[in-house]
Amino acid sequence: MAKEEIIVIGGGIGGLTAGALLSQAGCKVTILEASREWGGCAGKFQRHKFLYASGATLGMGLENGGIHERVFRHLGITVDAFRLDEVMKIRQAARTLTFHADRQQHVQSLQQAFPSYSHEIAGFYQDVYQKAAKIRLLMKKLPILPIKTGREAFELLTSLKPTHVTLTPDFFKTVGALLKKHSLHQCKDFVHFIDGQLIDSMQTVSKDCALLMGVLALDIYHEGAYYVKGGLYQFADELVEAAKRNGAKTVLGRRVTAVRKIGNQYEVEDHRGHIRTADHVICNAPVQALRNLMEKDLFEQLSSGVKKRSKQDTWGTMTLYMSLDEAHLPEDFPLFQQLMNHNGKSHDEGNHLFLSVSDHNDRNRAPEGFRTLTVSTHINLDHWKSKTQYDQNKAVLKEKMLDTIRYYYPSIDQAIIDIYPGAPKAWERFPHRPGGVVGGFAQTRTHSLFFSLSHRTPLKNFWLCGDSVFPGGGTIGVSVSGYHCFHSITGRRLIQ
Incomplete structure (x- = not known):
């Protein structure tokens, strides 16, 4: 044949x-x-001696049984990466939270940050982790959804275990409903923290995020988060x-x-x-x-x-790519972090930033003594349709993003060597995303x-x-x- x-x-x-x-x-x-x-x-792009990660930066699915580990093993591929014990820092004005890879340590650190809701947080994460474990058991065989053929239906049915019956009431619920079940909807800063995790992975926040996908997103970093060299x-x-x-x-x-x-x-x-x-x-x-x-x-x-x-448009993103002199960076500058604008309430338009900096020893991305930094925020593409809107938004949002970084790192301007803004047209021109849509x-x-x-x-x-x-x-x-x-x-x- x-x-x-x-x-x-x-x-x-x-x-x-x-x-x-x-x-x-x-x-x-x-x-x-x-x-x-x-x-x-x-992907990536090069400017002078510096290499910038254009979008996705945090390595996932490399743990034993993770999708990348399985694909790479199948193909005989290896990548140079190390696992993170502290996945990221999350800074909310005066409060700094740490996303710990260890589940127990993660819950305990959040209980310490929100002592008035210690019992509720324990119950919430017990639910999250139990539901996520059941879904991972189902997803091990990588069943196909939505079902279109008899074979796809058969493969899904043979992936099911009796425990999965307990998930059926959750199909039409949201993460917000789970927060409310544990009376955490009243703790606005905790909800803001959860929303920050969801917006970066699920492209939505707790009030709208499907529960079964949301608990996977809240649990996935515990399975393994990695820094990939380069x-x-x-x-x-x-x-x-x-x-x-x-x-x-x-x-x-x-x-x-x-x-x-x-x-x-x-x-x-x-x-x-x-x-x-x-x-x-x-x-x-x-x-x-x-x-x-x-x-x-x-x-x-x-x-x-x-x-x-x-x-339908999905989200767009405004991204800043920076080369930095690490002599002016704090020694504890995290590899991955989220910064919340201290005056902002939403998770878009520069009010929520995701930062990824190259490792001190990563010579693929910067010469010794220097680092590269990728900073991104979600944007509503409806606000970028005309040239006047576009030019104004690009300038305003760049400065807003820099102001948020300055709030937490006052010496950042001394560290910055170059800045390259990546607005929607850059995403349309280079990775050919129509209108600048990203993230799905x-x-x-x-x-x-x-x-x-x-x-x-x-x-x-x-x-x-x-x-x-x-x-x-x-x-x-x-x-x-x-x-x-x-x-x-x-x-x-x-x-x-």
């Missing part, structure tokens, strides 16, 4: 995971990436090399402009007019890109859910689990992966969707 030819559109982590697994399985794979860098939102682009580079070792063609600088179907095959045309044919197409682009990517008659055959969400859809009750978008489409052999489809954003989520494409095409599983 001839090898099936597969084209992967988009060289982000999800598409590279699918492409590397499929090429190892004997498929004839071509991966096309529009930019000059692999990794998508987990940055998460290392995942992408290793996946590309694995794909190439197994015969895949990997092509940078090829922006796909059209996808059409001719008979039983697909034609994929790039911006240079080069046309490639394939039996399967895996589209690792946001669903918002599909309308302009696919020929109209083909696009109209997609599900109503995909077509509806292709018109918020994991609300109407966008998660059985209400997610499937990697499977009504078009035979046309697949989706990436942060638009189940299980969502982050390198863990997109890798699972890439695995689902591999599994659905070949019927194969990862080695245990």
Whole structure:
């Protein structure tokens, strides 16, 4: 039998995971990436002697049994990373909280920070950890949601254990409901802390976050959080090399402009007019890109859910990339931290920042004595539509973000060598995110689990992966969707 030819559109982590697994399985794979860098939102860029992590920075899923560990072991990949005992610091005006990897230590530190709610916090986390453990047991076999075929239904049913019945009442609840159950909704600073964890991983806050996805997000750092030397682009580079070792063609600088179907095959045309044919197409682009990517008659055959969400913006991000002289940084400057604007109440528009600085010894990112820092905040893209709005917002938000950092680190201006702002157009221009959308859809009750978008489409052999489809954003989520494409095409599983 001839090898099936597969084209992967988009060289982000999800598409590279699918492409590397499929090429190892004997498929004839071509991966096309529009930019000059692999990794998508987990990519990098270089300025002078400094290398900046463009988006995702915190390494997850590398623990034994984690999705990256399983994929990398399957492919014979290793990455240089070390596990964090203290995942991050969270600074809320005068209060500094520490997210400890050890569950017991984490709960105890929060009880000390909020002594009036010590009993309630213990009960809340007991619920979180118990529910998350049950879900992880279910997810070990990586079942596919939402169910589209008999085989997918069978695989889900055979993954279920009697204990999972106890989760059914939680399908339509939110993390906010769990906070209220334990009377923690009254503790505004604790809710603000929880919301800070959820917005960065679930793209929403506790009042709207689906409970079953939310408890996984609150528990996942305890399973393992890692600093990856150089940055998460290392995942992408290793996946590309694995794909190439197994015969895949990997092509940078090829922006796909059209996808059409001719008979039983697909034609994929790039911006240079080069046309490639394939039996399967895996589209690792946001669903918002599909309308302009696919020929109209083909696009109209997609599900109503995909077509509806292709018109919806998700969050955007404003990012600052800085090179720093570490002589002016405090010795205890955390590798990862969240800073809350001391006057802000929300978790967007510069009121909540996520900071990731290169390790003191990471020579991949900066010369000795220097560091690079990535700072990001969620933004509402509706406020960036006109050029006047855009230019004004970019300037105002840059200064607001810097002011928040100065509040906690007054000497930061002495440390700063260069600043490169990354506003929505930068995300549209480089990783080719339509309109600057990042992070995927918020994991609300109407966008998660059985209400997610499937990697499977009504078009035979046309697949989706990436942060638009189940299980969502982050390198863990997109890798699972890439695995689902591999599994659905070949019927194969990862080695245990």
